[in-house]
Amino acid sequence: MLSIRDLQVTVDDKQILKGLNLQIKAGEVHAIMGPNGSGKSTTGYALAGKPGYEVIGGEVEFLGKNLLELDAEERAREGLFLAFQYPVEIPGVSNMEFLKASVDAQREHHGLEPLDAVSFMKKARDICKVVGLDQSFLKRGVNEGFSGGEKKRNEIMQMMLLEPKLAILDETDSGLDIDALQIVANGVNALRSPERSFIVVTHYQRLLDYIVPDYVHVLAGGRIIKSGDKSLALELEEKGYGWIENEVA
Amino acid sequence: MSQFLEQLASLRAGGPAWLQAVHDAGAAILRDAAWPTRKTESWKYTSLRPLEHINFLAERGHAINADLSQHFAIANFDAYRLVFVNGVFSANLSDLQGLPAGVELIRFADANASQQELLVKYLNSVVEADCHLFAAVNQQLIEDGVFLHVGKNIELNKPVQIVWLSSAQEKPFHIPQRFLLLAENHSSVILVEQFVSTADSQNSFTHGVTELCLQDGARCEHYRIHLEEQSAVHVGGVYASLAANSYLDSFHLGLGGPLKRVDVVINHNGPGADCQLNGVYLPQGNQQIDYHTTIEHRVPNCTTQEVFRGIVADNAKAVFNGRIHIHPQAQKTRAELSNKNLLLSDKAEVNTKPELEIYADDVQCAHGATVARMDENALHYFLMRGISRKEAEVMLSFGFINELIGQLKQEALTDYLRPVLTHWFGRETSLVDELAAAE
Ligand SMILES: Nc1ncnc2c1ncn2[C@@H]1O[C@H](COP(=O)(O)OP(=O)(O)OP(=O)(O)O)[C@@H](O)[C@H]1O
Numbered sequence: 216m217l218s219i220r221d222l223q224v225t226v227d228d229k230q231i232l233k234g235l236n237l238q239i240k241a242g243e244v245h246a247i248m249g250p251n252g253s254g255k256s257t258t259g260y261a262l263a264g265k266p267g268y269e270v271i272g273g274e275v276e277f278l279g280k281n282l283l284e285l286d287a288e289e290r291a292r293e294g295l296f297l298a299f300q301y302p303v304e305i306p307g308v309s310n311m312e313f314l315k316a317s318v319d320a321q322r323e324h325h326g327l328e329p330l331d332a333v334s335f336m337k338k339a340r341d342i343c344k345v346v347g348l349d350q351s352f353l354k355r356g357v358n359e360g361f362s363g364g365e366k367k368r369n370e371i372m373q374m375m376l377l378e379p380k381l382a383i384l385d386e387t388d389s390g391l392d393i394d395a396l397q398i399v400a401n402g403v404n405a406l407r408s409p410e411r412s413f414i415v416v417t418h419y420q421r422l423l424d425y426i427v428p429d430y431v432h433v434l435a436g437g438r439i440i441k442s443g444d445k446s447l448a449l450e451l452e453e454k455g456y457g458w459i460e461n462e463v464a
Numbered sequence: 465m466s467q468f469l470e471q472l473a474s475l476r477a478g479g480p481a482w483l484q485a486v487h488d489a490g491a492a493i494l495r496d497a498a499w500p501t502r503k504t505e506s507w508k509y510t511s512l513r514p515l516e517h518i519n520f521l522a523e524r525g526h527a528i529n530a531d532l533s534q535h536f537a538i539a540n541f542d543a544y545r546l547v548f549v550n551g552v553f554s555a556n557l558s559d560l561q562g563l564p565a566g567v568e569l570i571r572f573a574d575a576n577a578s579q580q581e582l583l584v585k586y587l588n589s590v591v592e593a594d595c596h597l598f599a600a601v602n603q604q605l606i607e608d609g610v611f612l613h614v615g616k617n618i619e620l621n622k623p624v625q626i627v628w629l630s631s632a633q634e635k636p637f638h639i640p641q642r643f644l645l646l647a648e649n650h651s652s653v654i655l656v657e658q659f660v661s662t663a664d665s666q667n668s669f670t671h672g673v674t675e676l677c678l679q680d681g682a683r684c685e686h687y688r689i690h691l692e693e694q695s696a697v698h699v700g701g702v703y704a705s706l707a708a709n710s711y712l713d714s715f716h717l718g719l720g721g722p723l724k725r726v727d728v729v730i731n732h733n734g735p736g737a738d739c740q741l742n743g744v745y746l747p748q749g750n751q752q753i754d755y756h757t758t759i760e761h762r763v764p765n766c767t768t769q770e771v772f773r774g775i776v777a778d779n780a781k782a783v784f785n786g787r788i789h790i791h792p793q794a795q796k797t798r799a800e801l802s803n804k805n806l807l808l809s810d811k812a813e814v815n816t817k818p819e820l821e822i823y824a825d826d827v828q829c830a831h832g833a834t835v836a837r838m839d840e841n842a843l844h845y846f847l848m849r850g851i852s853r854k855e856a857e858v859m860l861s862f863g864f865i866n867e868l869i870g871q872l873k874q875e876a877l878t879d880y881l882r883p884v885l886t887h888w889f890g891r892e893t894s895l896v897d898e899l900a901a902a903e
C-alpha cells in the first residue's frame with residue numbers, strides 16, 4: 216500500500232524529516248507516537264502533499280504509484296486522506312458544499328458522475344448520526360466556530376464520506392471526550408477492511424485500546440527510531456520516550 | 465471645458481412641461497461645473513476616460529421589441545414591476561395590477577396635477593446636485609422616471625421592482641434613470657432597482673439618481689443590483705433622507721465595467737433613524753467599480769451599520785470610500801463601518817478609504833478596512849480533500865461574500881443572485897442551489 220524510503224523533508228528550509236522509513240501493507244493499522252515536535256504532523260502533511268513541505272530526498276510509493284509526483288489534490292483523489300490535527304476554519308463555505316465538492320472531485324477522477332444531491336444528502340445525514348454531529352453542522356461554515364471535538368468529528372465525517380484507501384489520523388483523539396473517542400474509534404473500525412490501511416498518530420495509548428494497531432512506531436528527531444507491536448504503546452505510556460532515545464544514542 | 469460638458473450645454477431634454485424648470489436648474493449648475501480630473505478628490509482613483517472618448521450623449525435609447533423578461537425575471541418574487549428598455553418604458557414587460565389605494569406608482573410622464581406638485585417639491589430635495597456632478601447631468605437630461613408614493617401607515621403588500629435594461633444600439637447612447645420614493649409616516653415598502661442588460665457587447669451610458677424620502681417612522685428595504693454586462697457604463701447614485709425613527713435597509717451589488725460608479729448618500733435627518741447599508745462589488749478583467757458612500761449624522765440618536773465586501777480579480781480595480789460624518793448635534797450616534805476586500809490576483813487593485821469625521825463627543829463609532837489575498841492555509845485544506853485549486857478559489861471567494869448574500873431579507877433575491885454569481889465565478893452549476901433543492 217505505502218512504502219516510504221529514507222524520506223527527507225524541509226519546511227521553510229529547516230529539515231524536519233531526516234530519513235524516515237515505513238512500510239504499510241493493505242489492511243494494516245500503524246500507530247505513530249513520539250515527542251512533540253518530532254515530525255509526526257510533518258509526515259502527514261508531506262504524504263498529503265501540502266504545498267510548502269519540500270521533499271529533498273527519499274521515495275514514497277503509494278498503491279504502485281510514485282506519490283511524490285502527484286499534486287495534493289491528486290493524492291486525495293487516489294485515496295489518501297489526512298485528518299488534520301488542527302482542522303482549518305472556512306467561514307462562508309458550507310460544510311455540505313465542501314463535502315460534496317470533495318466527494319465529486321474524487322468521483323470525477325475515477326470516471327464517475329457527480330453524486331446526485333439527494334443521495335449525497337442522505338449519506339451525509341447518516342454519517343452525521345454516526346459521528347454524533349447534529350444535521351445543522353452540514354449547513355454551517357466548514358469548522359466555523361466548531362468546538363475542538365466537533366472539528367475532529369467533522370474530520371471523521373469527511374473520512375467516512377470519502378472512504379479513502381489510506382487514512383492518516385493526526386491526533387484525532389486529542390481534545391475528545393470519552394464518548395467522542397469511542398465514536399471516532401467506531402468510525403475507524405467501521406471502515407477497517409483488508410483493502411484499507413490507517414496511520415494513527417496519537418500521544419495516548421487509550422485510543423489504541425479502541426483502534427487496535429498492528430504496529431506501533433516511535434518517531435523522534437525526524438526518524439522512526441523504534442517499532443513494535445501494540446505492547447510498545449503500553450510500554451511508552453509507562454516509561455515515556457527517554458529510554459528509547461538513550462537506547463538509540 | 466471638457467467635450468462632455470460642452471456637448472451637454474447644447475442639449476435640450478424633452479418630457480412633460482413641468483420638468484423644464486428641473487432641467488434648467490440642472491443646466492445652471494453645470495454651467496459653472498468643472499470636469500473631474502485625477503486631482504479631484506472624489507474621482508482620484510476612477511477614470512472618466514470612457515466618457516471622454518466615447519460620444520454617448522448624441523443618442524438616446526430606443527425601445528426594442530422582443531421578449532426580454534429572461535434578463536430580469538426573479539423566480540418566486542411577486543412584485544409590482546416597471547421595466548424600462550434603453551430608458552424607454554415598456555408597458556408590455558411591466559405589471560402594476562392590484563396596486564392598493566393610497567399608493568401611487570407612476571411614470572413622471574403620467575403625473576397628474578397633484579403628483580406633479582409632489583414631484584416638483586421632492587425631486588432634488590435629497591440629492592445635492594451642486595455637489596454631485598452627475599446628478600446635475602441627470603437632472604438636465606431626464607425626460608421620464610418613476611415616482612412611488614406610499615401614503616401614511618400603508619404597508620405595501622408586494623415589493624416594487626424597477627428594471628433598467630439596456631441592449632446594444634448601433635451608436636453609443638445614454639439612458640437617464642430617475643426614481644423618487646416618498647414614503648409617508650409609518651409606511652413600509654420593499655424596493656428593488658435592477659440594472660441588467662442583454663448579453664451583447666454594450667454601448668450605453670446610464671446616469672441615474674434615486675432619491676428615497678422616508679418620513680417619520682417609515683421603513684424601506686432597498687436593493688440596488690447592478691448586473692449590466694461588461695461594457696455598459698454607469699454613473700449613478702442613491703440619496704436617502706431619513707426622518708425621525710425611520711429605517712432604511714439598503715443593499716448594493718455591483719459587477720464591474722469600464723466605468724461604474726455608485727454614490728450612496730444617507731442623511732439621518734430625524735432622531736432615532738436607523739440605517740443598514742450593505743454592499744458587494746465584484747470587478748474582474750479590466751473592469752473598475754467605485755462605491756462612494758456617505759452617511760450624514762445630523763441629529764442625535766441615530767444608528768448606522770455599514771458592511772461592504774469586494775472581490776477583485778485579474779487586472780480589475782475597485783474603489784471604496786466610506787465616509788461617516790457626525791455633526792456636532794448628533795450625540796448618541798452609533799455608527800459602524802466595515803470594508804473587506806479579497807484580491808484574487810497580483811494585479812488586482814483596491815483603494816479603500818474609511819473616512820470618519822466626528823464632531824460630537826458622545827458617540828460610538830467604529831470602522832475597519834482590510835485587503836487580503838486568498839488564505840493559503842484554507843486553500844490547502846481544499847487541495848488535500850481533492851478539490852482543484854480553481855474550484856477552491858471559487859468556493860472561497862464565494863464564501864467571502866456569501867454571508868452578505870445569504871442574509872438578504874428577501875430569500876427570492878438570495879436565490880436569484882446565487883446562480884448569477886456562480887456564473888460570474890465561472891462555475892457551471894451551483895452546488896449551493898443543488899444542495900438546497902435536495903433538502
Ligand atoms: N513552517 C515551519 N518553519 C519552521 N519550523 C517548522 C515549521 N513547521 C513545523 N516546524 C517544526 O517542525 C517540527 C516538527 O513539527 P510537527 O508539527 O511535525 O511535530 P509533531 O510531531 O506533529 O508534534 P506534536 O506532537 O506537537 O503535534 C517542530 O519542531 C516544528 O516547530
Ligand SMILES: [Mg+2]
Nearest residue numbers: 255256257300
Ligand atoms: Mg502534530
